[in-house]
Amino acid sequence: MxxxxxxxxxxxxxxxxxxxxxxxxxxxxxxxxxxxxxxxxxxxxxxxxxxxxxxxxxxxxxxxxxxxxxxxxxxxxxxxxxxxxxxxxxxxxxxxxxxxxxxxxxxxxxxxxxxxxxxxxxxxxxxxxxxxxxxxxxxxxxxxxxPVKVKLETINVETTEKDRERYEKKKQQLFDGLGEKDPDTIPRNLQILAGDIKKKAIEPDKLYIARNKRFNMENVKSYQEITGKGDYIVIDMHYRRLNFNDFLKTTGMSRIKYLSTVLSIDSVIITEFMKWKARLEAIYAQASLYK
The missing domain is CATH 3.40.50.10810 (Tandem AAA-ATPase domain)
Incomplete structure (x- = not known):
């Protein structure tokens, strides 16, 4: 069974x-x-x-x-x-x-x-x-x-020309220095930079989730700190799908609010998440439902 x-x-x-x-x-x-x-x-x-x-x-x-x-x-x-x-x-x-x-x-x-x-x-x-x-x-x-259905909502974070230039410069540096390294390190590092740019959008009366504790803010938690139910706005989506799934299971969140910018890494993250969500829903649609 x-x-x-x-x-x-x-x-x-x-x-x-x-x-x-x-x-x-x-x-x-x-x-x-x-x-x-x-x-x-x-x-x-x-x-x-x-x-x-x-x-x-x-x-x-x-x-x-x-x-x-x-x-x-x-x-x-x-x-x-x-x-x-x-x-x-x-x-x-x-x-x-x-x-x-x-x-x-x-x-x-x-x-x-x-x-x-x-x-x-x-x-x-x-x-x-x-x-x-x-x-x-x-x-x-x-x-x-x-079915455990999830919904992704984006919260737009404005970027300046300086932010975008900084991002493009970092991206080029990562590609130039890749060599024999794992290519997955590029999007992971770009996501960290994009998250840093999103810091301006953090509001003191709301809870947020990030990859690590780099913000040094009480209302911004890392994935490792989450042990129970809660409602968090996502700054960095965990690069390991299993870890993000665990986060959803632990918090009980079904409505995900994601801080998003025009930077290309956010488009990639959102696209990959929506593909995963579509695979889930395709299985739900053809399975026998628990009643």
């Missing part, structure tokens, strides 16, 4: 229903440390943090303990886009020990539609090995989705 977009109460309801109908003797719940979980069950339950999935001290013990009377819950364990990652392969060994699996995620993908195949691999590794995403798979398994 794959359930996407559910809140804590809805996930508990799914677990209760499964336990009531399947004679489960023990639950093994795998979770990611940034999103710890606690479920009420009448049988024994063991929680294993994501990073421990591949640890030797857990591996053979879990293989011995997990059997056909066990329920495995994979709660938010899609943490890398690499389907061949060792940690996923270890998880598959556990999942193959029992037919009882509950897979929870907040979003159906990290970045690409093919990310959804990671969840299908959790459900049935052998069935989908080597296959790319196809919308028909959404109907092939017990999959229900509660």
């Amino acid at each position: 794959i359930r996407i977009g559910l809140g804590p109460r809805e996930k508990q309801k799914e677990i209760d229903s499964y336990l009531d109908n399947n004679g489960i003797k023990k639950v093994f719940c795998f979770y990611f440390k940034a999103f710890p979980v606690k479920y009420k069950v009448d049988c024994d339950i063991e929680y294993i943090e994501y990073a421990d999935i591949e640890m030797y001290k857990f591996f053979y013990r879990l293989l011995d303990n997990i059997d056909h009377s066990s329920l495995i819950i994979m709660d938010g364990c899609m943490r890398t886009q690499n389907r061949s990652e060792l940690i996923y392969n270890c998880a598959h060994h556990y999942l193959n020990q029992t037919p009882h699996r509950l897979i929870f995620e907040h979003f159906p993908i990290i970045e690409s539609k093919d990310d959804f195949m990671i969840l299908l691999d959790f459900e049935n590794k052998g069935k989908y090995k080597g296959k790319g995403f196809d919308y028909v798979y959404l109907q092939n398994e017990d999959i229900k989705i509660k």
Whole structure:
């Protein structure tokens, strides 16, 4: 069973229903440390943090303990886009020990539609090995989705000729000095500069999110500081999609306000975000909805 977009109460309801109908003797719940979980069950339950999935001290013990009377819950364990990652392969060994699996995620993908195949691999590794995403798979398994819809609004920040000249100069410097460096460092550095230019638009009575603490302002937080619900205006969108997805999950934000300029990096960021949003909505449109 794959359930996407559910809140804590809805996930508990799914677990209760499964336990009531399947004679489960023990639950093994795998979770990611940034999103710890606690479920009420009448049988024994063991929680294993994501990073421990591949640890030797857990591996053979879990293989011995997990059997056909066990329920495995994979709660938010899609943490890398690499389907061949060792940690996923270890998880598959556990999942193959029992037919009882509950897979929870907040979003159906990290970045690409093919990310959804990671969840299908959790459900049935052998069935989908080597296959790319196809919308028909959404109907092939017990999959229900509660859409987590997001909306992006831009707040225009005026730039001066000096700002634009500074930006173009920095861009040229980055290209000239690229050499053998990772080309992704160019947009990352340009975004930091664009964020610095946006500082003039920061209002003291509103909360903002930035890549780091360079502004030294109490109302501007870094992504690492966010631990709960809140409403933030985005200065720098995190360059790692997974980290930004985590931010949305943590804060509960569905309406994103983004400080934007005429600088080219903002156009790139907005375009890439809208492409990701379109991929999400295409999956939502063809999936069975959770009710």
